[in-house]
Amino acid sequence: MKLTFFGHSAFQIETGGSLILIDPFITGNPLAESVVAADTLIPDAILVTHAHGDHWGDTAALAKRTGALVVANFEITQYLVREVGHQNVMAVNTGGGVELGWGKVTCTWARHSSSFPDGTYGGNPGGFMIETKAGCLYMAGDTSPFPDMAWLGEDYDIDVAVLPIGDCFTMGHEGSVRAAHMLNARRVVPCHYDTFRPIETDTDAWSKRMREAGQSPHVMRPGDTLEVAPTR
Numbered sequence: 001m002k003l004t005f006f007g008h009s010a011f012q013i014e015t016g017g018s019l020i021l022i023d024p025f026i027t028g029n030p031l032a033e034s035v036v037a038a039d040t041l042i043p044d045a046i047l048v049t050h051a052h053g054d055h056w057g058d059t060a061a062l063a064k065r066t067g068a069l070v071v072a073n074f075e076i077t078q079y080l081v082r083e084v085g086h087q088n089v090m091a092v093n094t095g096g097g098v099e100l101g102w103g104k105v106t107c108t109w110a111r112h113s114s115s116f117p118d119g120t121y122g123g124n125p126g127g128f129m130i131e132t133k134a135g136c137l138y139m140a141g142d143t144s145p146f147p148d149m150a151w152l153g154e155d156y157d158i159d160v161a162v163l164p165i166g167d168c169f170t171m172g173h174e175g176s177v178r179a180a181h182m183l184n185a186r187r188v189v190p191c192h193y194d195t196f197r198p199i200e201t202d203t204d205a206w207s208k209r210m211r212e213a214g215q216s217p218h219v220m221r222p223g224d225t226l227e228v229a230p231t232r
Helices: 059-066 074-084 149-155 174-184 205-210
Strands: 002-007 010-015 016-023 044-049 069-072 089-091 097-099 106-109 126-132 135-139 160-164 187-191 223-227
Touching: 002 187, 044 059, 059 074, 069 074, 074 089, 149 174, 160 174, 174 187, 174 205, 187 205
Parallel strands: 016 044, 044 069, 069 089, 135 160, 160 187
Antiparallel strands: 002 010, 002 223, 010 016, 097 106, 106 126, 126 135
């Protein structure tokens, strides 16, 4: 499995011949626009954690152009059907999972909020546990730590946990260390930082704090790709 970071919380997964985008905030994202253009991406599936503009991003345009399957909560998928006319959707909710050929996606809890840029209610925010033959990836979404992360760490053999670290709207350094401890992932990748002034942060200090806590941090810069493979 190849994991590519486009900046903020936008990622691309390549696995089993399929291409999956997560929270494709490309257009208007100064970090992402330096490495990729939304109109060059041809995803098979798009996973959306919640409806805020910095995660919803280019979802509607990408779905309409490519016909990609969009996996998200019920409110987001119905917004796509109603407002965009895109019918290829799969609604999930907290704790529910779906098999998608290239892997299984399970919707996880997130402590946050969710509304579309036009103010429409965006349903419950969430994250995703993504299980493939090439590894297990946890995308926390926008959240603070929550005790159920310990269950996720027990129930899943997580190769990579992607956690927000920018503070202000999500957990910061301290919270991400607590989350990483509960999740027991082999590697921890930060996201949701440096895009805007309120979430600028020192990733070197974050990495040092993670290592001191016995974790394995891996900072990805926009355009970086990480090979994910199960080793345990």
